[in-house]
Amino acid sequence: MEVATWYLKAIDLEGKLQPVNYLNLFKMYLKVAECLENGKIYYEKAKSIVINLTEENGPLQTARLYFKLAHHCSLYSDRDHDEALDCYLACLHIQQEALPENDLNIALTYKQIATLHNDHLSSHEISEPSFSEYLVYTSIAEFFMGKCLSIQLKTLPATHPELAKTYF
Numbered sequence: 001m002e003v004a005t006w007y008l009k010a011i012d013l014e015g016k017l018q019p020v021n022y023l024n025l026f027k028m029y030l031k032v033a034e035c036l037e038n039g040k041i042y043y044e045k046a047k048s049i050v051i052n053l054t055e056e057n058g059p060l061q062t063a064r065l066y067f068k069l070a071h072h073c074s075l076y077s078d079r080d081h082d083e084a085l086d087c088y089l090a091c092l093h094i095q096q097e098a099l100p101e102n103d104l105n106i107a108l109t110y111k112q113i114a115t116l117h118n119d120h121l122s123s124h125e126i127s128e129p130s131f132s133e134y135l136v137y138t139s140i141a142e143f144f145m146g147k148c149l150s151i152q153l154k155t156l157p158a159t160h161p162e163l164a165k166t167y168f
Contacts, residue, residue, distance in 0.1 A: 022049050026065060034076050043072060059098040066091035067109065074116055081120045088113050107151035111166065114144035 029046035033039030050057075050065040057065065070087035073080045092109045099106055121137040149166050156163055 022053055023061075025049060026068075030068065030072050033072065039076065043069075043076075046072075059094050063091045063094040063098070063105075066094065067112075070112065070116075074112075074119065079119075081116065084116055085113065088116065102151050102154050104151065104155055107148045107155075110144045110148035110151070114141040114148065117141035117144070 026046050026049045029042045029049070033042035033046065036042065047069055050062060050069065054062050066087045070084045070091060073084035073087060088109060092106065092113070095103065095106045095109060117137050118141045121141070145166065149163075152160070152163055152166055
């Protein structure tokens with residue numbers, strides 16, 4: 001709680017000393033959300049910055065911010081799988097329109113979506129999955145990991161350590 005208080009003071013101070021830098025504000029809101037048990041309101045404030053500044057940020061910056069929101073949801077915010085997935089898919093959609101199809105940023109997003117599905121399967125939400133639920137989540141995870149690996153095989157040297165991580 002104490003750390004969150006300092007972040008909130010920094011947010012207040014930044015607004016008084018200079019014009020608001022929305023990217024800094026975004027980062028600070030996510031930090032406050034990480035520090036508080038009920039930090040969802042600050043996550044929502046960070047998300048509203050992304051939504052409201054989409055055109056000002058440009059597509060790749062917006063994709064990066066959605067990626068950070070998704071990562072936050074997968075680790076914090078009560079590990080909100082659905083919200084994380086929505087943010088990763090928003091990021092992926094933007095990347096697919098703005099980047100070449102074999103860009104490693106797209107591969108990373110595919111990998112994170114696959115990891116999210118694997119984590120969801122092993123989490124408390126599906127602690128005793130039926131066989132059909134298990135197949136659905138593993139199939140989705142394998143699909144996205146396969147897309148990631150396909151891009152990596154086309155763009156990385158055969159000895160690159162990231163390939164080993166993806167195979168593992």
